[in-house]
Amino acid sequence: MLRFKVFKKYLYGAKFISTFSNVDTIFAVSSGQGKCGVAVIRVSGPHAGTALKLLTGVEVLQKPRYAILKNIKNPQNGEVLDKGLVLWFPGPRSFTGEDSCELQVHGGLAVINAILKALGSVKNLRLAEPGEFTRRAFYNGKLDLTEVEGIADLLAAETEVQRKQAFLQTEGYLSKIYQEWRSILIKCVANLEAYIDFEETDTLETNITNQVIETIQGLITVIKQYLNDGRRGECLRNGVQSVILGEPNVGKSSLLNILCQRPAAIVTPLAGTTRDILEITLDISGYPLILADTAGLHSHTKDIIEKEGIQRALKAYESADLVFLVIDCLKYLDWYKLNCEKNFIDFIKLYTQELNINGLVKPNGNSISNIFDKQCVIIANKIDLIKDTDMHVFKNLNVNLVSCKFENGMELLLKEIEDKLKILCGEPSKEHPSMSHARHRQHLTQCLKHLENTLYLSNNSAGYDLVLMAEEMRKALKQLGKITGTVTTEQLLDVIFKEFCIGK
Ligand SMILES: Nc1nc2c(ncn2[C@@H]2O[C@H](COP(=O)(O)OP(=O)(O)OP(=O)(O)O)[C@@H](O)[C@H]2O)c(=O)[nH]1
Ligand SMILES: [Mg+2]
Known part of the structure; x- marks a missing residue:
């Protein structure tokens, strides 16, 4: 009975007390x-x-x-x-x-x-502020914060898969995960506190601390796995950042134009046409792709504008989730004829070295599927310039052979892009809803830190410090509560509701 009282304290005590007045x-x-x-x-x-x-x-x-x-x-x-x-x-x-x-x-x-x-x-009637209807729904317990964020995402969703993820969030599937962890933790804290209170009378099971530690260990494993998701949900929500890289004149801008089906980028036969980054947003099979065309990479330019373009391209590469590496089929053919005994991987290693793209290729990678450190799609362009007698050189290369000039090879290319997007964004499901906001990641990382501190305290050779352990667990609980809004502040709410429009 007493243990239940302690439990109740955590269950209800943390409830958000609103300073919001709803007389209007x-x-x-x-x-x-x-x-x-x-x-x-x-x-x-x-x-x-x-x-x-x-x-x-x-x-x-x-x-x-x-x-x-x-x-x-x-x-x-x-x-x-x-x-x-x-x-x-x-x-x-x-x-x-x-x-x-x-x-x-x-x-x-x-x-x-x-x-x-x-x-x-x-x-007594007045015009609503942006997001005020949803804010009232939150204060009245109709929605928690993850559901509120789901509504904002649903309004912002531009592609089908983004819509699916946001809708699942509005339906509380994401919140369910955090609530489950929260109630496990509430029970642990309640049990531990009850044990602290009644230890001397020894009326409660003596193995309770071990049970708590075991549960915390389990929770740490699950949360770690969840955090180690490659930021799929965030990628889907924000759009996958991708960049087209390659030497000057290989057809990068031509590729961008084909993918967006309009002449968005200038294409000329002159090497060094593109300087600024040109970004377009695409919907590929329901996945959002933000595609950046960049200046051709090479190290022997003296032109300060081109140099700046190259710097910008390399910067865009660093923050990209997906790279489109464009090569000229003729360049590979020449290299192949000179280095017959070498394979395509050697060519790619050399090519990325020449382009100065640090870290794209793993030094120990030995097949096209494991050579790259980021998700990468290789595109060998200008296949139309290859004579039939040389086509055998390109057989079994396992790359996209395309001609941007004649729009050949695009179907397979789009399929590969879709596959990469599925890897990067995941496929939203009720069973495994992805974390979609950096805010959740921050609180969850903090929560994990407190849970690990709890374990650390339990490893003390001088015996458990139960009071400190309970304190760490309470801090972990607070971080979980911040995700769903059980614990929150007006400043945080202002940030979240800022994204809403009037009338929502
Ligand atoms: N034959 C042939 N020419 C192509 C193909 N793709 C592009 N080109 C031509 O190659 C030249 C360069 O194309 P761009 O798309 O501007 O190349 P880029 O890589 O963006 O060039 P920079 O911006 O200068 O780095 C243009 O004259 C294109 O018409 C192709 O598949 N086949
Ligand atoms: Mg270009």
Whole structure:
């Protein structure tokens, strides 16, 4: 019984106490800015029902959650402003958890403005701040912070796989993982504290500390595995950063133009055409790819503009998750004819050395699949310039043989890009939702540190220091709570809700 009390202390004691006052009733257009077919205007707060009555001229509110066609009037003079569907959501069964209503009206600017003005004239109503509806949903326990972030990501999602990941997050699949770890930890702290309290009377099992240590060890292993995910979820959420690298004139810009299906980059027969980084965003089979075209790499330029371009290219390489290494088929053919006994890996090693791309190739790599330190797609371009009699040199090279000029080899190339994106981003699933925010990683890393400290304290030869162990575990718990928002601050919330638009 007493142990349960300690448990309860952690379960409820950590709950976020809001300083938020919800006396105001807020309203905003939730369907986005500008002219549209149907605009949705949302009202939330204690006076939402009054506002609905005033604007529709009824005395009794309609059946909750049913759409009814009504004239929408100016409450000041009774003028009908528009006719539309209205819905009434009494709290707590609403998005925000408060009394809310929605007006679905014609999406013309004048209609929207007239209705917003009418709502503004109702006592105690004001225009909502960006993200204020979702913020209220959070304060009212409708969503936790990971779900709030999921909504922001869902609004920002530009590709199908990004949408899937964000949707799973709004549905609480990510939160579930953190909640599970949190409740395991709560039990451990509660048990340990109970043991500390009652040790002398010896009424509790003496092996409790061992159980706690074992559980903490298990948790450390699981969290470490989870953190060691190659940042898949973040990659998917932010887009995979990729860079096209190669010598001048090999067809890097031509490749970018084909992939984005428009002449985004300047292509000329002159070596050294591209200087600045040109970045485009692509949707490849539902995965977001941010592709950067760069200046051709070489070490013998005296041109200061080209030098700067090369520096920028190398910098872009450092932060890239994926590299497109472009080679000229003719260059490889010449090299092959001179060095018949050597293989393609030797050529790649030499080529990346010439380009000065440090660390792309592992010195001990011995096959094309394990030679690179980053995910890399090799593209041998200008295959159209190779005579049939020389084609045998390119057989079984296991690289993409393409002609940007004739758009040959693109299907296989796209397939390989898709495969790489799947490796980098993973495939969102309910069972294994990925960590999608750097914020979660920070708190989880801190949590891990405190759990490791707990273990360290338990290894003390002079005996366990249970009080210090419990203290470390509580700190770990706090970090987990920060992820879901059980423990939070107004500053943190401001950062998270900054990403929202008005009306959400
Ligand atoms: N024959 C042939 N020519 C190509 C192919 N791809 C590109 N080219 C030509 O090669 C030249 C250089 O192409 P770019 O795409 O500008 O090459 P780049 O690597 O971006 O060059 P820099 O920006 O100078 O580093 C242009 O004249 C292209 O038309 C190809 O597959 N076959
Ligand atoms: Mg170029």
